Amino acid sequence: MSINVLIVDDSETVRAILAKTMRMAEMPINELYNAANGQEALEVLRNKWVDLVLTDINMPVMTGVELIERMNTEDNLKGIPVVVVSTEGSATRVAELKMKGVRAYIRKPFTPEQFREICTEVLGPSNEG
Amino acid sequence: MKVDTKAVLRDVFPRMLEELTFLFADNSDGKASLPGDAVLVNIAFSGPFHGTLDMSIARSLGIEMASNLLGLDPEDTNAQRAGDDALRELMNVTCGHVLTGIAGSEPVFNLSIPTVRPIGAEEWDALGAAADVVIFEVDGRPVQLCVKIEE
Numbered sequence: 001m002s003i004n005v006l007i008v009d010d011s012e013t014v015r016a017i018l019a020k021t022m023r024m025a026e027m028p029i030n031e032l033y034n035a036a037n038g039q040e041a042l043e044v045l046r047n048k049w050v051d052l053v054l055t056d057i058n059m060p061v062m063t064g065v066e067l068i069e070r071m072n073t074e075d076n077l078k079g080i081p082v083v084v085v086s087t088e089g090s091a092t093r094v095a096e097l098k099m100k101g102v103r104a105y106i107r108k109p110f111t112p113e114q115f116r117e118i119c120t121e122v123l124g125p126s127n128e129g
Numbered sequence: 130m131k132v133d134t135k136a137v138l139r140d141v142f143p144r145m146l147e148e149l150t151f152l153f154a155d156n157s158d159g160k161a162s163l164p165g166d167a168v169l170v171n172i173a174f175s176g177p178f179h180g181t182l183d184m185s186i187a188r189s190l191g192i193e194m195a196s197n198l199l200g201l202d203p204e205d206t207n208a209q210r211a212g213d214d215a216l217r218e219l220m221n222v223t224c225g226h227v228l229t230g231i232a233g234s235e236p237v238f239n240l241s242i243p244t245v246r247p248i249g250a251e252e253w254d255a256l257g258a259a260a261d262v263v264i265f266e267v268d269g270r271p272v273q274l275c276v277k278i279e280e
Contacts, residue, residue: 017199058240087221087224088225089228090229091234096237107225
């Protein structure tokens with residue numbers, strides 16, 4: 001089954017790298033949406049069907065944490081799996097994110113294999129490519 | 130706080146550079162001469178302690194990193210445009226791992242969005258002369274890094 005993925009990062013280059021990583025990991029992507037911050041991500045989520053959100057934390061306008069908090073307040077959005085892709089290594093921060101409902105945390109840098117393993121864990125084996 | 134930030138940088142930066150951009154960093158002992166396209170990349174952090182991580186580097190290395198990251202020809206206009214983004218991403222990833230190296234994996238730090246701006250000889254030399262600077266050579270070009278922790 002193919003999935004629709006939303007990548008949220010303020011860097012166009014990082015979004016392109018994540019898209020490339022997903023292709024290298026042979027993930028079954030149907031549509032790939034992009035957003036430069038949490039606010040833009042909410043607009044996409046309210047208008048498109050998204051199966052998985054990959055988000056950075058540190059972004060202008062609306063951070064990844066604020067995005068997750070806003071998603072949790074909207075019935076149509078709160079069930080969408082969110083994976084945080086970030087450079088931060090704080091176990092305390094990761095625990096806080098998981099308390100907010102984040103399904104997984106991928107610390108940069110990572111390999112396509114690590115990326116695929118975590119996404120498969122989040123989405124379930126039926127979404128393997 | 131007294132931490133050997135130079136040892137942390139010597140450990141973290143070459144790893145992050147290699148894993149993220151597939152480039153290699155060698156330690157350099159001598160004074161680094163100013164590249165014609167020098168930029169200063171800066172990121173600030175705050176948490177149990179606060180400070181900045183500065184990196185002075187040739188802008189053209191950012192283009193090389195972007196071309197490696199995205200699989201593009203360095204002459205490609207997309208790689209040229211993405212060069213500064215690649216430098217910001219390298220700084221972001223390096224800073225996150227440097228903070229873990231200094232403070233361990235429990236404390237929470239907030240990182241600023243990295244900035245990139247051109248610099249001249251005065252700023253290049255000032256960073257090169259800092260007590261805690263670490264100098265690397267990447268693809269024949271110098272890179273100067275320094276963690277500044279404010280008490």
